[in-house]
Amino acid sequence: MAIPRVPPARVTHSCSARSHALVLGCAVVAMVIHSAGYSGSYGVFCMAVWCLCFAVTTVIFFLDATRLYGCLPVSWGNLTVAFAALATLMYVTASVVYPLYFVSSECPYAGCEVRNFRIAVATCSMAATLAYGAEVVLSRRPGQAAAAGYMATPPGVLKVVQAFVACVIFGGVANGGGLAGRPGLVCCVAVWAGCFGLTSLLVLLAVCGRTGALRCLPWDRLLGAYGLLALLLYLSASVAWPVLCFDSKYGSPWRPASCPRGGCVWDSQLVVSVLSFLNLGLYAADLLYSQRPYVT
Template structure:
């Protein structure tokens, strides 16, 4: 079907469950940004992260909605289905993280000296952020492919969605590494950092390749076989890093098994090492689940913009 046929505006962008979810995303994003800017406020690295996450997601959703409503996505050299579900998954992760971080650092049960207005605004921000998380989650559910289904959009499969989560978890690991983790003390921990960076780059490459151009083959391998090979390699690498990192950080021969009492809150290398260890195990589990799910899908190529 010709993408130029029919009306210029896409009524399904508004009059559909998917359109309603995106409208809710924009409404909650706008409300959160407005309330934080008006009275709720933010400060420090935690507040900056939350504000950046909300603003980015709001701008991203507005752009996606506009391109979908005007059908201008048909002029882009992108796989629209893959792009939109990737954006929805990323929005879900950013919103859920901000929904946890903001109340943890900025909401208190007692009223500040200036009155309860600021506290009430911050509670409202948290509620709207949670509702925004649900709206992004609904879009992911609406676009997600079912197990065993032959699909044209790889990112709509469980394996594709896990790729987004893996990249997000890797970013958390990089943030902890940069926060005084002292990873350069041993060659083994430097190896772990190389593993994290390599796996992140490889996973990002798969996502970008899928979004930018539908792929049947990568060199001599079918695309789905190439993804399985990459995922198996990442599972093995993360398994090694998940064993090596705790040994060289928490064994008494190389590090400290328990948190030092003199360590400052928020700037303690031991805390950063613990975060890296926990999220390394988490990403190992995600890559393992990805490898299992990848056996159940059959990916087929589609035109660059599948929806009409």
């Protein structure tokens, strides 16, 4: 298999952003292990994000430097951009969660050294977020979009964001969505799960370079049909969920006074409602962008 030629500009800029993300990710993991520390479910989540992104970035950097990616049955440009977009979202989440739960203005019992390391971890994590985001932006530079593929286009990036927001929605539902004995809410979750599965499938087809696999349905028409279907499904779920949760006939429009902080079903339902409308807007933007022709 012939190794595809990559424009020099893309190699220079994308590899530079990726190398910065790699160095910053290594620094974050090293500082957390050395002194900053982590604990509880939120700490484990942040550490898992940093370790996973660092490991995958290392593999991508090695394959790109050695040009061994030509042996893989994937669209390399689509794969790297999709991962960079996903890593940006994951790093943003970890960069918010870690300082929120582990950084304070006062020195903890272990001393100010631990606090200073945690501040450095949060700073490097945010810097790595910018590095991953820069990789996505640089893939859209003139003359490089064709090499990067569909995932570098606005609809491609939007699909990664849609899938990520859907995962956060599922986390909110699992944290206390109050589904027991409420089939209407279960239907809303089924809609979100179905859209998440189809969106992930489209991303997988693009990453594997199989956008033309369905000969009876061209890629652009497939995107348009799915975008319209997903928009209608999300619209129904986004309207039904808050009605079934906050209407006085089915739930409570106000937060209960006895609701415990951090473990309240009402809070989780509110978060899910907001994120559902957010994804509804993302699907609407995706549908609009999908009407424009892009190189795949």
